[in-house]
Each structure stands twice: as structure tokens, then as C-alpha cells.
Amino acid sequence: MQVGFDFDARELDVTQITKHLLALGKIRHSDVKLAKMVAFDNDAVYFLVLLLLIAEQQQHTCLELRHLDWMNPFGLRDKEQVIDFPLDVISIKDAVEAIDLLEKHPAVGDNKPLSLFGSKLYLSRHARYEATLSQRFLEMANRQINVDAEQLKWLLAEYFPKQSDEVDWQKVACANAVLNGFSIITGGPGTGKTTTVTKLLAILQSLYQGAPLNIKLVAPTGKAAARLSESIKSAKHKLALPEMLSTLIPEDGQTLHRLLGVIPFSNKFRHNESNPLHLDVLIVDEASMVDLSLMAKLVKALPKGARLILLGDKDQLASVDTGCVLGDLCQKLTLGVTPSYTPEHRLQLENLCEAVFSAAVSEQDDFKLRDSLSFLQKSHRFNEQSGIGQLALAVNNNDSRHLDWVLAQGFADIQLENLSQQSYTNLILGSAQRYAQYLTAIARNEKPSMVHELFNQYRLLCAVREGAYGANELNFKIEQALVQQGLILRTGRFYLGMPIMITHNDYQLKLFNGDIGILMLDDDGELKASFIDDAGETRFFYPARLPQFELAYVMTIHKSQGSEFPHTAILLPPMQKAQQGINRQLVYTGITRAKLKLELVAQPEVLKLAMRKSVQRSSGLYERLIS
Numbered sequence: 228m229q230v231g232f233d234f235d236a237r238e239l240d241v242t243q244i245t246k247h248l249l250a251l252g253k254i255r256h257s258d259v260k261l262a263k264m265v266a267f268d269n270d271a272v273y274f275l276v277l278l279l280l281i282a283e284q285q286q287h288t289c290l291e292l293r294h295l296d297w298m299n300p301f302g303l304r305d306k307e308q309v310i311d312f313p314l315d316v317i318s319i320k321d322a323v324e325a326i327d328l329l330e331k332h333p334a335v336g337d338n339k340p341l342s343l344f345g346s347k348l349y350l351s352r353h354a355r356y357e358a359t360l361s362q363r364f365l366e367m368a369n370r371q372i373n374v375d376a377e378q379l380k381w382l383l384a385e386y387f388p389k390q391s392d393e394v395d396w397q398k399v400a401c402a403n404a405v406l407n408g409f410s411i412i413t414g415g416p417g418t419g420k421t422t423t424v425t426k427l428l429a430i431l432q433s434l435y436q437g438a439p440l441n442i443k444l445v446a447p448t449g450k451a452a453a454r455l456s457e458s459i460k461s462a463k464h465k466l467a468l469p470e471m472l473s474t475l476i477p478e479d480g481q482t483l484h485r486l487l488g489v490i491p492f493s494n495k496f497r498h499n500e501s502n503p504l505h506l507d508v509l510i511v512d513e514a515s516m517v518d519l520s521l522m523a524k525l526v527k528a529l530p531k532g533a534r535l536i537l538l539g540d541k542d543q544l545a546s547v548d549t550g551c552v553l554g555d556l557c558q559k560l561t562l563g564v565t566p567s568y569t570p571e572h573r574l575q576l577e578n579l580c581e582a583v584f585s586a587a588v589s590e591q592d593d594f595k596l597r598d599s600l601s602f603l604q605k606s607h608r609f610n611e612q613s614g615i616g617q618l619a620l621a622v623n624n625n626d627s628r629h630l631d632w633v634l635a636q637g638f639a640d641i642q643l644e645n646l647s648q649q650s651y652t653n654l655i656l657g658s659a660q661r662y663a664q665y666l667t668a669i670a671r672n673e674k675p676s677m678v679h680e681l682f683n684q685y686r687l688l689c690a691v692r693e694g695a696y697g698a699n700e701l702n703f704k705i706e707q708a709l710v711q712q713g714l715i716l717r718t719g720r721f722y723l724g725m726p727i728m729i730t731h732n733d734y735q736l737k738l739f740n741g742d743i744g745i746l747m748l749d750d751d752g753e754l755k756a757s758f759i760d761d762a763g764e765t766r767f768f769y770p771a772r773l774p775q776f777e778l779a780y781v782m783t784i785h786k787s788q789g790s791e792f793p794h795t796a797i798l799l800p801p802m803q804k805a806q807q808g809i810n811r812q813l814v815y816t817g818i819t820r821a822k823l824k825l826e827l828v829a830q831p832e833v834l835k836l837a838m839r840k841s842v843q844r845s846s847g848l849y850e851r852l853i854s
């Protein structure tokens with residue numbers, strides 16, 4: 228008899244259902260092979276593995292059995308589809324039955340392909356990454372750190388002079404990160420994450436004067452690393468640190484991949500548990516973009532005694548790959564309230580920072596890393612008069628009254644247009660006009676760095692890739708508009724001024740997913756793709772040698788993560804096309820790419836739909852860290 232699958236009663240045909248799922252594109256042939264191999268002859272386990280693989284494709288770390296609709300697990304009960312077989316393909320009634328079945332199955336357990344953690348089913352690789360992360364984060368957080376409290380208090384007062392009676396959360400974040408081997412500083416755009424970390428590094432170097440710390444700065448993409456370098460440089464400049472101290476704070480950010488040392492054609496790194504990195508403090512910026520596997524490999528490569536500080540915006544889109552590490556760890560932090568520190572830690576922070584925290588604290592629980600969290604909530608870039616800041620706030624809080632208010636205000640830095648044929652066309656023509664700047668700079672023979680800078684002044688972002696509102700077609704339309712205006716001359720596949728974005732990592736050429744190139748003439752007058760590297764140097768490549776790339780007049784919001792543009796335009800699809808792929812994190816991430824000006828072409832109801840839809844990725848990381 229088949230366990231958990233009522234084959235006879237329903238006369239179901241596993242092959243028929245599999246074919247149907249394949250035809251719908253819900254699963255791939257490789258999924259079927261893997262599921263068959265793992266499930267042996269158990270049809271219920273076969274379908275559970277398929278469900279797990281579907282969840283994995285959506286970047287969930289695991290399949291949360293408690294969240295499954297057991298009568299319609301594949302979501303096949305759709306009014307628009309005629310389906311000629313019963314839909315409750317798994318005769319298991321609930322998560323308890325499924326767990327019972329899985330616990331007895333030979334493919335589930337230690338050193339087996341599948342693992343269970345509570346009601347979560349994993350491909351074991353992901354469960355191992357989660358276990359590594361929770362264990363290492365805890366080890367770092369629990370490490371005894373001895374600092375001279377009086378000296379620290381004095382340094383904190385020096386770097387954060389009292390401005391008002393309000394708690395200075397940057398100061399608290401700094402104190403917190405000094406006291407902890409592992410810390411997270413999260414906050415929205417312009418809340419001072421880089422400023423805080425620069426002061427933190429100055430304080431750490433002052434505390435460890437006798438033996439200066441080896442500090443490294445990293446980010447997930449080249450663009451984000453370059454931005455981190457710029458921000459640290461600017462923050463150092465504003466702080467006017469003494470020369471001696473300033474030289475001890477590095478300015479050069481690098482990518483995580485470069486730090487770890489990529490081994491070509493492998494998913495392993497030169498630095499790992501047996502060949503750890505040489506550093507005392509590691510700052511990871513844009514940590515929300517770091518996926519589970521990369522974070523686990525990074526943490527494993529840290530030497531004993533190193534400090535890890537993650538910076539990022541917990542509300543942004545999660546990593547492109549599996550997991551949502553930063554979001555998971557920060558999930559209980561709430562705007563407007565104090566993090567729920569343990570009483571002793573809270574007292575210590577209040578004393579060091581000469582502050583009294585408000586009584587309102589975020590939801591209490593036994594999260595073991597809660598003393599490692601710092602939440603910066605005041606934006607120093609966007610004040611109350613900033614439309615960008617207010618719009619980001621309304622979207623992030625899913626506050627439609629606030630959104631209506633923002634839409635009615637007529638803020639100078641935001642321009643909101645309802646989507647129509649006219650506004651769509653205007654957006655394309657307007658974009659072409661903006662890009663005229665860097666194209667005329669090329670015609671004037673300006674340096675590549677200047678051309679790239681001008682190109683980066685403006686970017687059009689969209690939510691999807693395909694269709695009239697997607698990046699592919701919009702790129703094509705802007706290209707056409709530029710041809711019509713005589714700003715570019717399309718003589719072949721490659722042309723002068725063509726902006727491209729690399730979409731695949733090439734470790735040999737050191738070109739990475741997301742890197743932006745512009746086709747220009749090199750010193751010998753040859754048409755090549757120019758790239759500006761982490762150190763600000765120009766590198767030229769023959770276009771034919773490049774890894775996969777795409778046009779970059781327009782990019783998806785996903786691809787824009789880690790970048791900011793003084794002037795950002797966003798196009799959202801109309802309501803009937805907005806059901807899939809549009810969500811709060813996406814729109815918030817898009818809005819917060821804008822530094823000075825935001826143009827948003829969207830139906831207000833689409834904005835509201837996005838706000839209501841917050842995406843949650845299934846994971847067990849948080850639960851592994853509950854006592």
C-alpha cells in the first residue's frame with residue numbers, strides 16, 4: 228500500500244500530475260528526477276519533495292509544512308484551468324501527519340538528502356547552512372569582550388556630543404557594536420549606518436591603540452563596495468580625525484567574493500574554515516543582499532576572535548538567492564520602539580550612552596541575539612519635508628492614509644504620475660533626454676570615469692523583465708528614442724555609448740553580475756566596454772570577450788539593489804499585470820534608490836496593492852536562535 232497517498236480511491240496518476248506540473252512550468256525535469264531519487268517509491272514524499280523544490284525556486288530556505296494547503300498543495304485549483312484529476316494529490320491531512328511520514332522515511336535525517344527541523348522540510352544543504360550560521364553567530368555574540376568602560380563612555384561622548392534629550396541611537400549602536408563580537412546595525416536610507424560605523428572604527432582603534440585592529444570592508448556587489456568606499460571616505464572627512472587615527476581606518480571596500488578568494492569554476496572559496504581570513508573586524512555593508520550560502524561561507528572563514536558587523540536595511544528586498552538572513556534576524560524590530568534588549572544589557576547601554584530608553588519595547592521573546600541588534604530610525608538624508616522619505620515611510624508601514632497624504636502634498640523632490648499611454652511615452656522620452664548627458668560627454672571625449680558618473684546620475688527602474696512594462700522592452704524603446712534623436716548610431720550589435728550590465732560572474736575577467744559597462748573608444752580608438760573597478764580605475768574589454776550582459780538604460784529594481792541614483796524613475800505595471808512580482812519590499816527598495824529626485828509612474832491602486840503584500844521567505848534561522 229502507498230503511504231500517505233490514496234491512490235486507489237482517487238484513481239490518481241502520478242505521471243499525469245507530474246506532466247501537468249511540468250506543462251505549467253511549476254517544476255523542471257531535473258526536479259522530477261531528484262524527487263524520484265530521494266522519495267524512493269513513496270508518492271507522498273515524492274510530491275513533498277517537489278513542493279520543497281518549488282519553494283526553493285522561490286528562494287525559500289525550506290518548506291513550511293504548517294503553511295501548506297493540504298487540499299490543494301500545488302495551487303492547482305484555479306478557476307481558469309480545467310483540470311481533469313482530483314487536486315488533493317497528497318492524502319496527508321496536516322503537517323503532523325507529514326512530519327510523521329517524513330521522520331520514518333530513509334531519505335530524511337543526519338547525512339541524508341532531506342532534513343526536518345520542527346515543521347520545516349529542508350534540502351539538507353540549507354539546513355546545514357542555517358545550523359552553521361546560528362552556531363557561529365551565537366559563538367561570536369557570546370564571546371567575552373573586555374573593554375575599559377570608562378574610556379568607552381568618554382570616547383562615545385567625544386564622538387556623539389549631546390544634541391538633545393532624545394536618545395542618540397547612532398551612539399547606542401556604536402556602544403552595542405563595541406560590546407559585541409557580532410552585531411547588526413540596520414536602518415533605512417540615510418539613517419547614518421556608514422557614519423556610525425566610521426565612528427565605531429575610530430573608537431575601536433582608540434580602545435585597542437596598543438595593537439591596531441586589522442579592519443576589512445566588504446559589500447556583496449562591486450557597485451555597493453564602491454559606494455561603501457565613497458561613504459566611508461566622506462564620513463572620515465566630515466569627522467576630521469587626527470591623521471594617525473584616520474590612517475587606521477580603511478577606505479577601500481571590496482566585494483565579498485574578492486575577500487573570500489574565488490576559486491574559478493567552483494562554488495568554493497580560497498578562504499574557509501581551514502584557511503581563515505586575516506582580519507580582526509569585518510564590516511559587511513548591504514547585508515540584506517547576502518544570501519544564506521554566502522553568509523555561511525563567510526562566517527566559516529572568519530578567524531576566531533574576529534568581530535562581524537552587518538550593516539543593511541532590513542526592509543529591502545531579500546537576496547537574489549535563497550534565504551533572508553538580515554530580515555530574519557531583525558524581524559522583531561519595530562519602528563518607533565526600543566529593541567527588546569535583556570535588562571542587564573539595556574542598563575549597560577543606557578549607562579554608557581548616558582540615556583534613558585523609552586518604556587515601549589519591541590515584542591519580547593527569547594531571541595538569543597537580541598542584544599546584538601541596533602536599529603537606526605532617524606533619516607538624516609530625508610527630513611519631514613522630503614517626499615522621497617515620506618513615500619518610503621508610507622509604503623514601508625503599509626499606511627495608505629499616509630500615502631494619500633504624500634500623493635496630495637506636491638513635494639518638490641517627487642513627481643507622481645498616474646500610468647497612462649501619455650505618461651508611459653513621456654517617461655521613455657524623458658529617459659532618453661536624461662541619457663543625452665553622458666552620451667554628449669562621450670562625444671566630447673570625456674574620461675570614462677566622468678562618463679560613468681554622468682550615466683549614474685539617472686536610472687529608470689521597473690518591476691519586471693518581460694512585457695511592455697518590463698526592462699527588455701523599455702530598454703529597446705529608449706534605444707530607439709536615442710537613435711531617433713541622433714544621440715546614438717546603431718551600426719551593429721555594439722555601438723558607441725551602449726550601456727550594459729553584466730548578468731553572470733566571470734571570475735577570470737573579474738567582471739561580476741550587476742557591473743555596469745559603457746562602450747567607448749579606448750586610447751587606440753578601438754570600441755571597447757569600459758568598467759570602473761572598486762579602486763576607481765578604468766578597465767577596457769573587447770565586447771566579444773564579455774560574459775553575458777544586457778542593455779542597461781533600464782534595470783529591474785532587483786538588479787538596482789546596492790546602487791543609488793541622484794535621479795531615479797520607476798515604472799510599475801497596471802493593476803491587471805501587477806498581481807505577480809509586485810510587493811512592498813520591491814517598491815520600497817525602488818523608492819529608496821533615489822537620492823535627490825524620484826519620478827514614479829504608477830496607478831495609485833498598484834502602489835496600495837504593493838504595500839499590502841509583504842513577502843516572507845520560509846526559513847528556520849530565527850527559530851534556531853530562540854532559547
Ligand SMILES: Nc1ncnc2c1ncn2[C@@H]1O[C@H](COP(=O)(O)OP(=O)(O)OP(=O)(O)O)[C@@H](O)[C@H]1O
Nearest residue numbers: 397414415416417418419420421422423458607608
Ligand atoms: N547624526 C547625524 N547628524 C547629522 N547628519 C548626519 C548624522 N548621521 C549621518 N548624517 C548625514 O546623513 C547622510 C547619510 O549618512 P550615512 O551615509 O552615514 O547613512 P547610511 O545609512 O549609511 O546611508 P545609505 O542609505 O546610503 O547606506 C550623510 O550625509 C551624513 O553625513
